[in-house]
Amino acid sequence: MPNDARMERRTLLRGAAVAMGLPFLDAMGNSRSLFAAEAPKSPVRMACVFFPNGAIMPDWRPTGEGDDWQLSKTLAPLQPFKSKINVVRQLAHDNGRAHGDGAGDHARCASTFLTAARPVKTSGNIRLGVSVDQVAATQLVGKTRLPSVELGLVPSRNAGSCDSGYSCAYSSNISWRNETQPMPKEITPRMAFERMFSQGDSVERRKRNFVRQSILDVVQHDANKLMKQVGETDKRKLDEYFTSIREIEMRIQRTEEEDRTALPDIEVPFGRVEAFREHARLMYDLMAIGFQTDTTRVATFMLDNAGGNRRYTEIGVKDAHHGMSHHRNRAEPVANLQKIDHYLVEQFAYFLEKLDSIPDGDGTLLDQSIVMYGSGISDGNRHDHGDLPIVLAGSGGGQVETGRYIQPESERPMGNLFLSLLDIMGTPAEAIGDSSGRLDELV
């Protein structure tokens, strides 16, 4: 197989095939009684997706109220799933606000996002709190192959100072195992794939085989060229070369195939995926398959680091994201930011579509999940940490009534939402960050 084609080929999720024939993992099998009359109850999955720099809120907020509401311009891509989502208002991260710590709202944006805790302003001895996903994951240890997966699209910077004296760890991570330890995120789809689905040393072997195959592709090109130049006797010698190369290639392919039988049927390129859309969708695919195969029940995903400065040129936006977010309400940057918000929601809709296409339990994987999508800042211009843009998708196996526009009367700590989510996951906690109770409006 020519190398280039493999490198560039876009991921191919073979639709229904993914849903079939995947072996039950041990953890699942064991939890089932052989004599049970009923099918095992499908577990609830939780995913949290973070986007940076806030959103253009007037275009984000739906209209109407309660059950009678309409999606906004920015959230329009979610229309197919309107009955399976809730949009929640009034959620705030008070710990994101300065309260004497001064500048550094982006560092606080990402660090509070899933912890609701206040980061210690330091570039060295980072200290924060446990994040909601890790509270769940810790209680689910042993139930799945991986307690959680942490994905992202840009590398973390865990050394040095990133935002007004805050360690870069605060801006680069949303998932925190404990007060001092952020969970490093995997940004290369292939590495994430290997981590999630490969067994033992097969990761190294497959990496090595992949490198060898790329080497063999290059040298075969040399051999082909020589073959055209040489005479008959030398051709015989080069034939030996070709035969040997082919034999090695066949061996590589055989091990690859053997490995493959134990792996989900998805093609994930080895290299860095340059295009944002492809990259993001691959990561969403991996999360979906991770849930589907019950490899993990908890996933987090950062579309960019806090204060991220990606240029979304593919949708005609030339300026950098963070730079633009200080738009001072000028029309052009506002319009461009809305484009970005919409574009990111489109990718999220892809994820929901994926989840909703996979049967699980009595419904779909989306029904069995609780997916939070949002940011730790609402208005990027003012670095507002109140009334955050938050969408909740899935009903957590019927535990959450969906299709609602939830507007509490006053500000509620995000931590309250987290406690509710943990209840839904069956991994309850007493408190998280600055939580003051459950989010009563949800359940």
Added chain:
Amino acid sequence: MLELTLRKLSIGLCLIICSAAFVSADDPDGDSSGVAKKPANEKSSATSEATDRWSAEGWPLIQQFCIDCHNEDFQEGELDLSSYGSLSADKVTEASGQMKRVLEMVRFGAMPPEDYDQPTPEERKKLVDLLDQTLFAVSCDLRPRPGKVTARRLNRAEYNRSIRDLFGMDLKPAEAFPSDEVGAGFDNNGDVLSLSPLLMEKYLDAAEEVASQVLVRPSDLPRLDEERANDQLLVHGETNTGSFTGRFLAVDAFAWADFDVPVDGEYRIQVRGGTTREDHPNKKLAVWDETGVLRRVVELGYYGGGGSSQRSDFRLKLKEGKRSFFVEPIEESERELIINETVSPLFSDLDKSIVKAAVERQKERLRPDRRFDRDKYPYMVREIEINGPSEPPKHLLPPSQKRILRSYPSRRGGRWGNVEKSAMECLKPLMRRAFRGSVSDEEVRRYAQLVVQATEREEGFVRGMQIAVSAVLVSPRFLFRIETPPDEWPREEDGSVRLTPQQLATRLSYFLWSSLPDDALLKAAEDGSLTDKKRLESLVRRMIADSKADALGDQFAAQWLGLRNLDVHEANLSKFSEFTPSLRQAMATETTMVFLKSLRDNRPVADLLTTEQSFMNQELAKHYGISGVEGDAFQTVSLKGTPRRGVLSHASVLTLTSNPSRTSPVKRGKWILVNILGTPPPEPPPGVPELEETETASENASLREQLELHRSNPSCASCHRVMDQLGFGLEQFDAIGRFRKMEGDHEVDASGELPGGRVFSGASELSKMLGETEAEAFAKTFTERVMTFALGRELTPQDRCVVDEILGKTSENNHQMVDVIVEVIRSRPFQYYDWVDPDSPKQTIAE
């Protein structure tokens, strides 16, 4: 009965003759058939002169001595000489292999059999000369075709040396390869060297291993990036803990941290903290090392309150090992402080119990106290951090690293820039050398893409370069030496093609160095030096003087003289306990060193037989009974006053030609015939018993008597006559080459006689006699072996003309070794090759 055995012998003989003929008929490029048609048309005067003379003078001798057995009706050994009456050019070409064999048998004295009429030495010489002239006048009369060398895979020695010279590191990865096939006496023969999937796998392994040795990833180098914060600091004296667990130090208190410095180098040390009151002036902080010596004084101002701190950093050269840094607030003008000199008085008090107490305290959890008196604690320390080394430690980087990585791509914000360009800059010169020729940008780019892909996978530039280097080392352009004409390269009239200067440089370096050309040689190829006769000659002489030409000893001489058989030789250790692996090695070293010395001194070939100079270490000298040589290093030793002269008296040759428990005059004689005189005896006829089985005749007979008994069998006698005589001359040396006067109970008789009444007694007389009377034959053998090695292919009958020409050119100075090598390099087979364009219409052989 007699007839029957004779017949057996002849059949065996025939097999050789037939197979020799078969080889030339099966010439892969169809040379002989191509030539076969020409002589008829271009019959020159020289040819007809030779054939005429043959008919007049040679043929009668055949009739007298040979035709009785080898005629049409009674084709002994299936050899019929009845048609030799008229040796036309066509006939000669057709039967050249057979004629050559007849010539050798007669020259050797194996024919006619002993119990038949024997020609006088003069008659024998005449028959040999005439046959020789007829045979070779015909072929040499034409312009000999240069022959085609099959693509040669690098053998193990060439692979190792190529890697060594490419990267400047002697890694010897080929030791793990299976041994190479040997053809025409050497393991550099393109026709037999094959490439199995197993070997390909080993090539891949070796390439990856080499790449990881010649390039080291920065992440694989030892590095220290550690910080000791607040609660990890060790303290002594009066201290307190403030908000954000800052360590507040009273006067005379100090804090410290221990680090394991992984490697010598320059490290950056950062101290964070500050004075505790805003209205305090800046204060100095002394930094002492673990020996109590002052390394630096830093100055910090107010720490800033809360979790803040001031910071100061500096760089220090540190030695590998456990290092500590003590920070101590010091009052102004308290004492004079000299960096790297002043020793802290604190250290006299710092005994083990204090350190132990500090370590114990450090385990306790710190409880911040916000209410203590700041004035009592003028200084706060928050952290001591160390990073380094700032430069990758040079002594841990292989020498090749800098040479290969001439360019490094930029890296900004986690993204690589210009990877392809940098990779191409690094790879182009490397590939040019590894592929022994020019490489196009397009070719280099494909390798550079491997680097680009690796950086895209976030594996780093150096890792990418490792992959690209691995690819270079498994490319057929590295593994094979393939000679094809470039576009627009001129063809000779006969279709042959001259090597390009780069190809010639490659042949030269693999011939003389068993390695790839160096930059000087490639430069010589570019500036035309190689096409200039004089400059080529001086270049060759320089190359031979270079230590890389030691390869001629290990590769050429060792194989020519069969020294590699020593490695697998099994001496009977209960009889020869001295035969240790180190002695075995010393034996081979002596011979290769003597060869190289004679070569570099440009001595006549025959000197190898007669030289009084040798090289020994203590073990070998002791083995020879020579005193005054000490140590493992080899030194020059004169053989004057000893019974030894030249290579025939080397323990190496004497051992490898012996049986495990006893000498074998037969094997020794055969060795001389093959390697010195160039006249290999025919294989023994099938069914002839080994000596051991005939021993029953007389248990008490000496070996010599036993052999004579053996030879009384006429089926053996014809061949053994000469062979054994030669071997007897070396009987003064036992089966591991020690001098002896007695063989068991028998006194050694080392006398013998060679054809032509050449009588000798003992090895040095034999060597001298061979050196004098067989110098020409020896030079011819040498030339043939050198040429076979140089070309990497079996010599064709036509090459014989080239050998003769070289012998003629070098005879004036008694065939000095370098002169012979220079002439081989100048010869047409070395400079040209037969060529058929692959895209030209195929010759239809079937028609």
